Amino acid sequence: MSLKDRLNSTQNNQNQTAKKSDNNAISNIEPLSEEFSSLKEKLHSLLIEKVNSTPSWSTYSDNEQKDLIRQFIEGQLNTNFRSVPLNKTERDKLIKEIIQEAKGFGPLDPLLEDPTISDILVNGAKNIYVEKNGKLYKTSIVFKDNNHLKNIIERIVSKIGRRIDEKSPMVDARLADGSRVNAIIPPLALDGPSLSIRRFKADAGTMESLLKWGSISKEMAEVLEAAVAARCNIVISGGTGAGKTTLLNSLSAKIPPGERIITIEDSAELSLQQEHIVRLETRPANIEGEGAITARDLVINTLRMRPDRIIIGECRGAETLDMLQAMNTGHDGSLTTLHANSPRDALSRLETMVMYSGIDLPERNIKNQIASAINIIIQVSRLQDGSRKVTKVSEIVGMEENTISMQDIFKWEQTGMGNKVVMGMHVSTGVRPKFIEKIRTRGMEINNQYFDKNHRHTYLTRNTQANTLQNEEINPRLRAAEAQQKKMTHADLDILKRLKR
Secondary structure, three states: HHHHHHHHHHHHHHHHHHHHHHHHOOOOOOOOOOOHHHHHHEEEEEHHHHHOOOOOHHHHHHHHHHHHHHHHHHHHHHOOOOOOOOOHHHHHHHHHHHHHHHOOOOOOHHOOOOEEEEEEEEEEEOOEEEOOOOOOEEOOOOOOOOOHHHHHHHHHHHHOOOOOOOOOOOEEOOOOOOOOOEEEEOOOOOOOEEEEEOOOOOOOHHHHHHHHHHOOOHHHHHHHHHHHHHHOOOEEEEEEOOOHHHHHHHHHHOOOOOEEEEOOOOOOOOOOOOEEEEEEEOOOOOOOOOEOOOOHHHHHHOOOOOOEEEEEEEOOOOOOOOOHHHOOOOOOOOOEEEEOOOOOHHHHHHHHHHOOOOOOOOOOOHHHHHHHHHHEEEEEEEEOOOEEEEEEEEEEEEEEEEEEEEEEEEEEEEEEEOOOOEEEEEEEEOOOOOOHHHHHHHHOOOOHHHHHHOOOOOOOOOOOOHHHHHHHHHOHHHHHHHHHHHHHHHHHHHHHHHOOO
């Protein structure tokens, strides 16, 4: 091999190593050695025996239990396992992992402590993936076996009074920090238990964060916040992981503090900041198949609880009809989300879900209910680079024969890709929405220029390529006019110079 070939080979190996390092820079945990794992298992078994033989264990607080576990492990390492060579780093790591096994969620704890991770996806004991900045990466973390993973799943779901077994092999749950959990085990999961954890950033529930990320422009945020305060009925539409719940949390912050809010969810994940709030959660059937409380049952009961606002985490079925009726009978200002790829698709999904109620309503009556109940549909999407954007804000304006009329107010225009980043900008369509009058009757004012086609949308920060590109491409006609004005100015200067001569 020539010197040039060896240099090229070395460079390729370095590039591959760097790429691999980037992909694996999710966790600092390395696969454990067999000796370390064996010692950990022995100590864990001794700890279980110690806990079972301590009747007063349940009377201690979590912190006290962790201190007792640490003291027990250190005592075992200093006596029965003195011959095992461990340095301080390995010793601390061993104690930490045993505490995680006993009190936390085992190998998942380091991932749950990482604020940059938005999703944790476990496909069996040996394959754990995470999502960071909209991209998926495989980690080096593993469970001992499928039984170990199943035990962790059971610990998660048992903390909120739910169960998972062969008779009920699927479950929705949540962690203490509000993270959404879904688990499915054999016989439905063929390759071992599967666990999905959707995490929510601590600052994700604020409109300021959405503005900072470029998900929405200042003008759009001001209009939508005013629409919420003016009690417009809003549906947020989008795909999985597009940011529907994040936007719902952000908009709900503009609900006045004096209003009574009731939320209905399958798995509680909304984090509203108001004080006067009642949170309701559906309940699955018990082992005998009885006792299920559906979202529709909760919506019907909510109407007897004197709500000012009803917020449904996600419309999925028959509760849609009762929600629309509530919106049409004095419960303005309600918000909900649903899965759909566009505002028009969202209307079709609403029609379909109304039919789940089992009430045989004519199609035109269903469409009339939707057209009169809902004011705004907001479409959110996750783009190719993993970023999440509000891609459309549409207003329902009524019925034309047998079709629901809708007009776009704002939309996202993508212009291309640069350095693997989506380029584009939010633009106004030139349509002035009808709900502006409803906003003004509440004593609020919105700048009419926000809806002008030539208006340039602004963002909280300008550190993204998309925002930089926006300044160059937001309005080609305006740029052409400015260029023409500059040319005329230079011509005038030339004339003045000749006159002076």
